[in-house]
Amino acid sequence: MQSADRIADVAASVYEAVVSGFGMAELTEKIGELFRSPFVGVEVRVGDWTLRRTFFADSSERERLYWTCYQAKDPFRRAVERAPDLQTVSFADITRNETLAGSAVYRDMLAPMDLDQILALGRMDVSLEIKMAIGRRVGDAGFDKRAARRLETLGRLLDRACRLKASLLQVRDGAQLPAAGQLSKRFQLTSRQAEIAAEITSGRHPSKIAEDFHVSFETIRSHLKNLYAKTGARNRAELVAILAGTGVPGVH
Secondary structure, three states: OOHHHHHHHHHHHHHHHHHHOOOHHHHHHHHHHHHOOOEEEEEEEEOOEEEEEEEEOOOHHHHHHHHHHHHHHOHHHHHHHHOOEEEEEEHHHHHOOOOOOOOHHHHHHHHHHOEEEEEEEEEEOOOEEEEEEEEEEOOOOOOOHHHHHHHHHHHHHHHHHHHHHHHHHHHHHOOOOOOHHHHHHHHOOOHHHHHHHHHHHOOOOHHHHHHHHOOOHHHHHHHHHHHHHHHOOOOHHHHHHHHHOOOOOOOO
16 A cells, blocks of 8 residues: 555544544554554543544553553653653653653563654643654664654644544534434435434444444445435545534535
């Protein structure tokens, strides 16, 4: 897969994960492949809603241990929280102020992966918070300007996806989600397409919709393709935005 195609694929996964709440594992794995990184961490907060995932190329068990035991003690995490926007954090930067080599998080989590640097992005305001970290091993080439630009691009995509999520949450909190009948009239949908559109707008994942409707996942995918054609949406995130009346993400 070409570099541009990989970025486009990751971009689609960003909206998929943030808007629907599903697919964070796939998103972090794709980011790891894009940056050739053994470690990826993504955490977003929209109001009281939080979504987070950490990808360890060598062990899924390491992720569970990280969030249950070590994330509060992670010196890289604290460094990201202290500094806004894009930055590169190295072990040397941290050990000037902290005894990293003797810590449990280093011994049990970081040392086995030979992590040397973290390229990190942190953006926070009152209602929105984005944290993303990409790791590099000892001996790998350092992060260059291209990697920094890619992470900035992902940061902007996450920002847009989070703002879309915020608008959808406001719609849901206000009980203003369009009913199937309204969607049918507005977009000239069949009754079944309108039912599925209403489910998608409420945040239901297609696999769950398939179960509830007692049809195959491929049938739901076929209905989604028809919905894209009738609404002009290019992906499920745009479809949700259009159906909910919040507009297309990134288009003003």
